[in-house]
Amino acid sequence: MKIEFYKHNIGNKEIKSTRKILKSIFLTTGRAVSDFERRFSEYLKCKFTVGLSSGTGALHLGLLAHNISEGDEVITTPLSFVATANSILMAGAKPVFVDVEAGTGNINADLIENSITNKTKAIMPVHLYGQMCDMQKINTIAKRHNLVIIEDAAHCIEGKRDGYRVGQLGDIACFSFYATKNITSGEGGAISTNNANIAEMIKMLRSHGISKEAIERYTKYYRHYDMEILGWKYNMDNIHASLLLSQLKNIEKLLKRREEIWNMYVEGFRGIEGIDMPETLEGVKHARHLFTIWVSPKKRDKMLWSLQKKGIGVAVNYRAIHLMKYYKEQFKYKRGMFPVTERIGDSTISLPLYPKLKNNGVKYVIKNIKDAISQEV
Ligand SMILES: *Cc1c(COP(=O)(O)O)cnc(C)c1O
Numbered sequence: 019m020k021i022e023f024y025k026h027n028i029g030n031k032e033i034k035s036t037r038k039i040l041k042s043i044f045l046t047t048g049r050a051v052s053d054f055e056r057r058f059s060e061y062l063k064c065k066f067t068v069g070l071s072s073g074t075g076a077l078h079l080g081l082l083a084h085n086i087s088e089g090d091e092v093i094t095t096p097l098s099f100v101a102t103a104n105s106i107l108m109a110g111a112k113p114v115f116v117d118v119e120a121g122t123g124n125i126n127a128d129l130i131e132n133s134i135t136n137k138t139k140a141i142m143p144v145h146l147y148g149q150m151c152d153m154q155k156i157n158t159i160a161k162r163h164n165l166v167i168i169e170d171a172a173h174c175i176e177g178k179r180d181g182y183r184v185g186q187l188g189d190i191a192c193f194s195f196y197a198t199k200n201i202t203s204g205e206g207g208a209i210s211t212n213n214a215n216i217a218e219m220i221k222m223l224r225s226h227g228i229s230k231e232a233i234e235r236y237t238k239y240y241r242h243y244d245m246e247i248l249g250w251k252y253n254m255d256n257i258h259a260s261l262l263l264s265q266l267k268n269i270e271k272l273l274k275r276r277e278e279i280w281n282m283y284v285e286g287f288r289g290i291e292g293i294d295m296p297e298t299l300e301g302v303k304h305a306r307h308l309f310t311i312w313v314s315p316k317k318r319d320k321m322l323w324s325l326q327k328k329g330i331g332v333a334v335n336y337r338a339i340h341l342m343k344y345y346k347e348q349f350k351y352k353r354g355m356f357p358v359t360e361r362i363g364d365s366t367i368s369l370p371l372y373p374k375l376k377n378n379g380v381k382y383v384i385k386n387i388k389d390a391i392s393q394e395v
Pocket residue numbers: 071072073074075098099101102144170172173193194195196205206207
C-alpha cells in the first residue's frame with residue numbers, strides 16, 4: 019500500500035473557477051482576491067482580510083504594520099515551522115523563545131511574563147496542529163504590558179477556544195495556504211484583523227507601499243500612483259484566490275472528514291505502550307491540521323524509516339527551532355534551554371491526515387505504527 023503524507027483537495031470545481039480567471043484579462047490582484055477577502059472575513063467573523071502570497075509574508079507584514087523593528091523583542095515558541103521565528107528576524111527584531119506546554123505543544127502562557135523585558139513589543143503565539151493557545155491568558159498579559167499579539171494561525175483557520183475564534187483576542191491573525199495546509203493554493207497567505215488602519219497599512223505594504231494597486235491603476239484608464247512608504251511584493255493574485263474561494267465553501271465539510279480520521283487514530287493508539295499524543299483540551303474546536311504521535315526519541319528516527327519503507331508518508335512537525343544551526347550560532351542557544359520543546363521535537367512523528375485519506379489507509383497506518391513500536395530499539 020502507498021499512503022501519501024498529504025493530498026490536496028483541488029478538484030474539478032476549483033479547476034473550473036480557475037480556468038475562468040485564466041480566460042479573463044486580469045490575472046493579478048483584483049475581483050477574485052477581494053471576493054476571497056470578503057468571504058474569508060465572513061467565515062472568521064472578523065472585519066478585514068488582506069490576501070497575500072505566503073504565510074511568512076503575513077507574519078512579516080503583521081510585524082511591520084505594528085512598527086516592530088530593530089531593537090525590539092518578540093516572544094514566540096521554539097516549537098513551530100521556522101517561518102514563525104524567521105519573520106521576526108525579517109522585521110529586524112529578536113525572537114525570544116518561551117517553552118511550550120507538555121500536553122499540547124502550545125506556548126506556555128504561564129511562562130511568558132518571565133521573558134518580558136522593556137524591549138518586548140509583541141507576542142506571536144502559534145496555534146499548533148490546529149488547537150488554539152490560551153488566548154484569554156495571553157490577551158490579559160498583552161494588555162497588562164501593552165504588547166501587540168500577532169497570531170500565527172497557519173494551522174488554525176477553523177479553530178475556536180472558549181467561544182473565541184482566531185484573531186478575536188489578538189491584534190491580527192496570519193494564515194498560510196501553502197501546499198499542505200487545510201485549504202491551499204500551492205502558495206498563499208492572508209492576515210485578518212478588526213483594525214481598519216492595520217488592514218489599510220498591510221494593503222499598502224503588500225505592493226511596494228504604492229497608494230493604488232494594479233486594479234485601481236489600470237481599470238478603464240491609466241492613473242498615476244505614488245509610493246508613500248517602502249513596502250514588499252506580497253500580494254495575492256486572482257489565480258490563487260479562485261482556488262481558495264472554492265475550497266472555502268467546503269471548509270467545514272473537509273474538517274469533518276479530518277476529524278473522523280483523527281478520531282480513528284486516537285482510538286487506534288489509545289492505551290498502546292510507547293505511544294503518546296497531544297491532548298485536545300475542553301472548550302476547544304480543533305482545526306485538526308496535523309496529527310502527531312510522540313514516541314521514545316531512541317525509536318523515533320528508526321520508525322520514520324520503517325514507516326516509509328512500508329509506503330507511509332511521514333514528517334516531523336517540528337524539531338526545535340532554537341537547535342537549528344543558524345539559531346544556535348546567532349543566539350548561542352543550547353540543548354537544555356527549552357526542555358519540553360526539545361522532548362517533543364525529539365519524539366514527534368506526523369502522520370497522514372487529509373480528507374482524501376480512506377479508512378483502510380488509516381487502518382494500515384495504525385497497524386504499521388503498532389508493529390514498529392513493539393519492535394526492539
Ligand atoms: C506553513 C506555516 C507558516 C508559513 O507559511 P508559508 O505560507 O509557507 O510561508 C508559518 N507558520 C506555521 C506554523 C506554518 O505551519
